[in-house]
Amino acid sequence: MYSLHIFIVPALILIMIAVHLFLVVVHKHTQFPGPGRTERNVVGYPVGPVYAAKAKRILLHRCRNSGPDCWNLPDQRSVELRALRPSPVQAGAQPDWYIGFLEGALRMMPGYIGEMSLEFVLPTPWGGNAIATPILLPMGIIGIMFAGMFAWPWIEAWITGDKREHHLLDRPRNAPTRTAVGVATVFFYGLMWEWGQTT
Numbered sequence: 001m002y003s004l005h006i007f008i009v010p011a012l013i014l015i016m017i018a019v020h021l022f023l024v025v026v027h028k029h030t031q032f033p034g035p036g037r038t039e040r041n042v043v044g045y046p047v048g049p050v051y052a053a054k055a056k057r058i059l060l061h062r063c064r065n066s067g068p069d070c071w072n073l074p075d076q077r078s079v080e081l082r083a084l085r086p087s088p089v090q091a092g093a094q095p096d097w098y099i100g101f102l103e104g105a106l107r108m109m110p111g112y113i114g115e116m117s118l119e120f121v122l123p124t125p126w127g128g129n130a131i132a133t134p135i136l137l138p139m140g141i142i143g144i145m146f147a148g149m150f151a152w153p154w155i156e157a158w159i160t161g162d163k164r165e166h167h168l169l170d171r172p173r174n175a176p177t178r179t180a181v182g183v184a185t186v187f188f189y190g191l192m193w194e195w196g197q198t199t
Contacts, residue, residue, distance in 0.1 A: 027165070028042045028167060029042050029044065029167075030166070030167050030168065030169050031043060031044065031167060031168065031169060032168070032169050032171070033168050033169070037168060038167075038168070039164075039165070039166060039167050039168055040167070041167070042167060095196060095197075097193075100192075100193045100196035100197050101142075101189055101192040101193045101196055102139075102142065102192075102196070103195075103196035103197075104191070104192030104193055104194065104195035104196030104197075105138035105139070105141060105142050105192050105195075105196075106134070106135060106138050106196075107195045107196060108138065108192065108195055109134045109135075109137055109138045110134070118133045118134050119131060119132060119133055119134065145185065145188065145189075148185075149185065152181070156178065
């Protein structure tokens with residue numbers, strides 16, 4: 001798990017960023033309706049120098065407000081991180097923000113209902129091992145959520161019958177179903193994140 005966390009997951013993230021940037025170049029950005037904006041053009045500012053300067057300003061503003069955390073100065077926190085060892089794991093997990101929702105999904109699943117355990121044991125011909133249902137079910141829910149977010153553009157195109165390429169955005173009030181599904185997903189993610197960071 002430690003190797004997966006250190007090597008495989010960051011590599012997958014980099015691959016997904018590259019695919020995302022490729023798709024941005026192919027499909028172009030979207031924009032809100034306005035003067036001179038149509039489905040066939042993208043009206044805006046170039047990356048350089050406009051958005052590069054904005055990104056630099058945001059980075060410097062963040063670093064000015066965060067202090068040692070941004071510049072990685074030798075403070076108490078960095079000393080603790082250097083001494084980190086993955087083997088002595090303790091029970092009270094406090095995950096980082098980017099995986100807090102996974103911990104929340106695990107915490108929302110009870111291990112018992114009354115006196116009955118939710119784990120079950122396979123019959124002996126199949127190994128006789130216990131199946132960790134309180135872990136598998138929440139991860140299945142997370143998988144369904146991510147699969148739904150990935151498939152949503154195709155699902156919506158199938159429901160509405162609109163398979164055209166669009167560059168003009170709809171305002172939330174003009175697409176209430178899409179807005180409701182998006183808000184529900186964000187709320188569910190936030191709720192899991194809240195459960196994951198509480199003790």
